[in-house]
Structures are given as C-alpha cells and as structure tokens.
Amino acid sequence: MTTRCLTLAPVMAALGLATAPAAAEPLRNGGKLLLTNGISSIEGASGGGLTPWATIAGNETRDGIGASAHATIVELKDYDYQSAGISVGLFDRVELSFARQDFNTNEIGGALGLGNDYAFGQDIFGAKVKLAGDLVYDAPLMPAIAVGVQYKKSRNDAVVRLLGATDDDGIDYYLSATKLFLSRSILVNATVRLTKANQNGLLGYGGDRNDDYSVQFEGSMAWQLSRRLAIGGEYRTKPNNLGVAKEDDWFDAFAAYAVNRHLTATVAYADLGSIATIDKQRGVLFSLQAAF
Amino acid sequence: MPLLAFLPLLLLQTASDTPPPTASRPPAGAPYAMPGEDAVDPYVANNANAGAIPFKGEAMAVAFHGQDGIRRIVDGFVTRNFADPVIGEIFQGHDQARLRRTLFEQFCYILNAGCAYTGRDMRSSHKDLGTQHADMNRLVENLQKAMAEEGVSFPAQNRFLAKLAPMRKDTVDR
Numbered sequence: 316m317t318t319r320c321l322t323l324a325p326v327m328a329a330l331g332l333a334t335a336p337a338a339a340e341p342l343r344n345g346g347k348l349l350l351t352n353g354i355s356s357i358e359g360a361s362g363g364g365l366t367p368w369a370t371i372a373g374n375e376t377r378d379g380i381g382a383s384a385h386a387t388i389v390e391l392k393d394y395d396y397q398s399a400g401i402s403v404g405l406f407d408r409v410e411l412s413f414a415r416q417d418f419n420t421n422e423i424g425g426a427l428g429l430g431n432d433y434a435f436g437q438d439i440f441g442a443k444v445k446l447a448g449d450l451v452y453d454a455p456l457m458p459a460i461a462v463g464v465q466y467k468k469s470r471n472d473a474v475v476r477l478l479g480a481t482d483d484d485g486i487d488y489y490l491s492a493t494k495l496f497l498s499r500s501i502l503v504n505a506t507v508r509l510t511k512a513n514q515n516g517l518l519g520y521g522g523d524r525n526d527d528y529s530v531q532f533e534g535s536m537a538w539q540l541s542r543r544l545a546i547g548g549e550y551r552t553k554p555n556n557l558g559v560a561k562e563d564d565w566f567d568a569f570a571a572y573a574v575n576r577h578l579t580a581t582v583a584y585a586d587l588g589s590i591a592t593i594d595k596q597r598g599v600l601f602s603l604q605a606a607f
Numbered sequence: 608m609p610l611l612a613f614l615p616l617l618l619l620q621t622a623s624d625t626p627p628p629t630a631s632r633p634p635a636g637a638p639y640a641m642p643g644e645d646a647v648d649p650y651v652a653n654n655a656n657a658g659a660i661p662f663k664g665e666a667m668a669v670a671f672h673g674q675d676g677i678r679r680i681v682d683g684f685v686t687r688n689f690a691d692p693v694i695g696e697i698f699q700g701h702d703q704a705r706l707r708r709t710l711f712e713q714f715c716y717i718l719n720a721g722c723a724y725t726g727r728d729m730r731s732s733h734k735d736l737g738t739q740h741a742d743m744n745r746l747v748e749n750l751q752k753a754m755a756e757e758g759v760s761f762p763a764q765n766r767f768l769a770k771l772a773p774m775r776k777d778t779v780d781r
Contacts, residue, residue, distance in 0.1 A: 346741025348748070376740035407740075452743075452775040497769035500762050541761050542751055 344379035345607070347407070349542050349573040351450055351495075354581050354604050355385035358465055358515060359400040359414030360441045362491070364569055364583050364600055365549045366533035368504045369461035369493040371445055372412065373404030374576060374606050380405055383606035385414075389585055391598035395419040400439075410463075412441040418517050423593055429474065435517040436470040450502075451495050458494035458503075465489075467516035478591075479557045480519025481526050485511050495539070502545070506533040513556050514590060522556030529554045543573040563588020567600065579604045639725075644705040650727050657713045657724040658777065659770040668720035670763035671754075677720055681711045683753035694745045697736055717770050729777040738779050747771075 353361040353370035361383070362368035373381020381404040389396040400414030417436045424433030443463035450459045465487040469475050472483040489508040496503065508531045511520040521527075531554065537547030551565040569583035583600040590596045639647050662668075671677050685707050689698045698706075709726030716724040726732060747768065754764045 343739060343741055346739075346744055348744045376744070378739050378741065449775075452772045455769060455773060497765045497772055500765045539761075539765065542748075 340378065342379045343376070344381060345374045345576070346376045346379070347374045347381075348451060349576065350539070350545060350571065350579065352381070352383065352404070352579075352606055354571055354579055354602060355383060355387070355400060355402065355412075355414070357387060357389075357396075357398050357414070357416065358439050358441065358467075358487075359385075359398075359402060359412035360443055360463055360465065361402060361404075361410060361412075362493075362506075363504065363535040363537070363547070363549045364567055364581060364585070364602060365551050365565055366504065366506050366535055367441075367443065367461075367463055367489060367491055368506070368535065369445060369448070369459035369491040370450060371404040371407045371410045371443070371461075372402035372606070373410075375404050375407055377407045381407075381607055383604055385602060385604040387600065387602040389587075389598055389600045391585075391587060391590075391596040393423050393593050394421060394590060394596060402441075408445050410441070410443040412439075412443075414439045414441070416515075416517060418514075420591065423591065427591065433474075435474075437467050437516050438470070439465050439467045439516070441465045448492075448494075450493055451497065455496070455498070456494075458492040460490070460492050463489050463491070467512060467520070469516060469519055471519075475513075475519030478513075478518055479523040479559055480513055481521030482511070483519055485516060485520030487512060487516075489533075493535075500539040502535070502537040502539065502547070504533075504535040506535075507531070508533060510554060511556065513554070513560075514562060515553075518557060518560065518591065523558045525554060525556045537569075537571075544570065546570045560592045561589050569600070577605055577607060579606065640705060641708060644708070645702045647705070647727075650731070652725040654716060654724050656726060656728040657716050658729040658774050659717045661717050661719045662766075662770075663719065665719065667718045667763065667766065671714075671718050671720065671759055671767070672757060674715055674720050674722070676757050676759075677715050677718060678711055680750075680753045680757045680759070681707055681714060683756055684750050685710065687749040687753060688746065691745065691749060694738075694742045694749075697738060697742060714767075718767065729774050733778040733780065736780065740775075740779055743775055743779050 353368050356362045356367055360367035361370045361372040372383045375381030384401045386399045396418050398414050398416040402412040404410050415438050417434050419434045425431040443461050445461045448457045448459040467485055469483040487510040489506050491506040493504040509528045511528055513519050531552045533551040535549040537545045539545045548568045553562045555562050565587050567583040567585040571581045573579050581602040585600045587596045712722050712724045715722035
C-alpha cells in the first residue's frame with residue numbers, strides 16, 4: 316500500500332497538488348459520505364445525469380484512491396441511447412474517466428437514409444481537478460470548485476461530416492461549482508462549458524452555422540430527502556452549429572438512491588428536445604453506478 | 608483533591624476575562640471535570656468553545672425533543688462511536704463519561720435548548736487524535752443514525768449538521 320502511494324507522489328507533485336497526503340501515510344480507500352461522489356454523467360464525469368459537478372468519482376477521501384463504473388440507458392420517443400464508463404478518483408482531488416456512448420437511431424436512421432438502427436457513437440476521455448472548497452464541509456458558502464476537460468472522438472467520422480460537422484473530434488473545457496447547503500438540504504451546481512460539440516459530440520464538432528467555441532451553462536439543483544435519497548433537476552444549454560439539425564437545451568428531473576455504499580441507482584425523466592431533425596425527444600433515463 | 612485545587616484558578620480566570628453575556632455564561636465555579644470524570648488540564652470555560660453560534664428560537668430544541676431527546680441522541684451517538692469497527696479505536700482510552708457530558712452540553716447549547724458549554728474548544732479537544740476525513744464522515748453517519756433513532760426529521764438533522772460541518776478543519780488533523 317505504502318509503495319503504491321509513494322509511486323503516485325511524484326505524479327501528484329507534478330500536478331502541483333500540495334494537499335496530497337504525506338508519502339509516508341498508507342492509502343486509506345473508501346470513506347466518502349453517501350451520494351457525495353455524485354453519479355456518472357452521460358459523458359463519464361461524476362456529477363448529475365447530464366452535467367458534471369465539482370465532485371470526484373469513487374468513494375475515496377483525500378487519503379485514498381477510488382473508482383466507479385456506470386451504465387446508463389435513455390429510452391426516447393424515437394431513439395435509444397446507452398453509455399457505459401469507468402472512472403478513477405485520486406485523493407478526492409483528481410478524476411480520470413472514460414465513457415463510450417451509443418445512440419441508436421432505430422427507424423429514423425432508415426428515414427434519414429442512414430439505414431435502420433444506424434448508431435452514432437463516441438468515446439470520451441475526461442480529466443477533472445478539484446481546485447478548492449468542499450461539497451459538504453468547511454465554510455458554508457464556499458462551494459467545491461473544479462475544472463475539467465473532455466476529449467471526445469466520434470466513431471462516425473464520414474457521417475457527421477456529411478451532416479455538416481467540421482470535425483469528428485473535439486475538446487470541451489468546463490468549470491463547475493457545487494455545494495450542498497446543509498441548512499436547507501439543497502445541493503446546487505453551476506457549470507460553465509466551452510464547447511463546439513453537436514448533441515454533446517454525437518453529431519460531431521463545429522458546423523456550417525457556427526464553427527467556434529461557445530459558452531454554455533449547465534445547472535443542477537437537488538433536494539436531499541434522506542441519507543440515501545435525493546431528487547432534483549438539471550438544465551443544460553447547447554450550441555446550435557448544424558444547419559440541417561437544430562438542437563434544443565436539455566433538461567431532466569431525477570431521483571437518485573444510494574442502495575448502499577457501493578451502488579447508486581438513478582431514474583430520470585429527460586427532455587432532450589430536437590435530435591437529428593426529429594423533435595420532442597423525451598423519455599426515461601436509468602443509470603446504475605458502482606463505486607469503491 | 609485536585610478538582611478543588613483548580614477552582615481558585617478558574618475563578619481568577621473568569622474574573623479577569625471579559626465577562627460573557629449572562630445568558631451564555633457557564634455556572635459560576637463549574638469544575639473542568641465533574642465527579643466520575645478524569646481530571647483535565649485547566650482551561651477557561653466559555654460557550655465560544657462550542658465552535659458554533661447557537662440557533663435562535665425554540666424550533667430546533669423542539670425538533671430534537673428538548674434536553675431529554677438530546678441526551679438520548681448523545682448517548683446513542685457515543686455508544687455507537689465507541690463500538691464502531693472503524694473509528695471505535697480512536698475513542699478507546701478516552702473519558703466516556705466526560706465525553707457524554709460535554710457533547711450533551713455542546714449539542715444542547717447549539718440547539719438553544721438551555722445549556723452552557725463548559726468543555727474545551729474543538730481544536731484542543733481533538734488535538735493529536737490522528738483523525739482523517741473518513742473518520743469524520745463515519746462519525747457524521749453515527750450521529751445521523753442516532754438522530755434518526757430519536758425521530759428527528761431529516762431537514763432538522765441537516766440544519767444541525769450545518770452547524771457542525773465548518774468544524775472539520777479543527778477536528779481532523781491529518
């Protein structure tokens with residue numbers, strides 16, 4: 316255990332993270348409060364269902380290493396979506412994540428000339444660093460603050476370009492501030508994202524209407540009803556880069572339940588608006604997360 | 608009698624300090640350690656040692672079922688902590704009788720249920736315990752279970768925890 320910690324020490328030092336525990340301390344994994352690791356968002360970063368928060372994946376505190384894995388499905392009016400991913404949390408400070416998304420167009424694919432059950436997919440590599448603050452403890456008005464990057468790579472290079480996207484890959488940058496206001500049992504998150512992604516990247520990056528980064532806002536509010544249960548909603552604004560397929564903002568209303576220390580189940584109603592020319596894509600999201 | 612030996616010192620210290628408001632003043636001449644407790648090094652008793660500004664009004668005291676409820680919560684909390692497979696070790700060898708009394712006073716004071724706090728401040732009372740964030744979280748969970756057992760509503764539990772959460776920097780030392 317100590318050896319592993321020692322080998323990580325230079326990495327942490329290189330990242331400029333002075334708060335890493337002294338190298339002599341043995342690792343101590345686990346120990347987060349229930350639900351304070353968030354759930355895996357569709358892009359793999361820990362947070363709400365649709366948006367990253369300033370939380371770090373895994374059950375570890377600043378004295379250990381944690382990990383989580385998730386699977387999410389969204390059944391929309393005309394499409395099916397699924398994603399799965401894994402994350403590693405280092406000392407409740409650094410999060411590294413990978414997620415693979417698949418978006419099945421069902422019969423719409425045929426109507427669009429792509430073929431029935433044509434699936435858009437992308438891989439997302441994410442990294443997040445908590446810069447300051449704490450989700451629960453310390454100054455009551457000081458949120459946890461984190462910055463993150465997501466490298467996204469479409470697996471439908473030719474098709475997304477045909478739709479008008481400029482690139483088949485792109486990088487999102489975001490800043491999140493998250494706080495659980497214990498006195499009101501309310502969690503608030505605000506995320507600002509710089510992105511060129513169309514439909515979070517499933518339809519490529521940049522487009523004929525706009526090819527520049529734009530600033531998008533993502534907000535979440537959750538009400539903690541018990542140690543194990545929180546309900547809430549999220550809103551996420553999106554760019555509108557493609558001439559052929561307009562995008563709408565996303566929102567959801569969710570309930571997240573900590574079955575135990577290692578398992579969080581989430582169900583949500585999601586309204587993803589117009590996707591690939593078909594309007595009113597509403598449906599139900601289910602997500603399961605295992606964390607250690 | 609070492610207890611009595613501290614009394615003049617306490618009186619001297621209290622007299623030389625700026626007197627706290629009458630309502631929050633500890634009982635005159637209160638000893639550092641009550642009968643049945645181990646002796647402790649002298650310190651100045653002061654409600655400010657509780658580490659939080661008490662609630663106003665009676666709502667929180669009522670939500671915690673008054674001093675009787677607070678006493679049951681503290682008893683359940685302390686019992687859980689001493690028996691805890693993870694953090695129980697930290698409590699072994701500590702004066703359980705004194706912990707039950709001072710925790711009761713602290714909770715009762717913060718909840719505005721009519722007590723003064725006569726214990727030490729959070730930093731010195733947690734000094735060198737070697738606690739980590741995971742220990743603090745475990746302790747919070749034990750407190751949540753004790754409050755739930757008493758039937759304190761979840762929003763009231765969190766309102767109280769909001770008073771304790773800023774204390775982590777003084778209670779966790781590694």
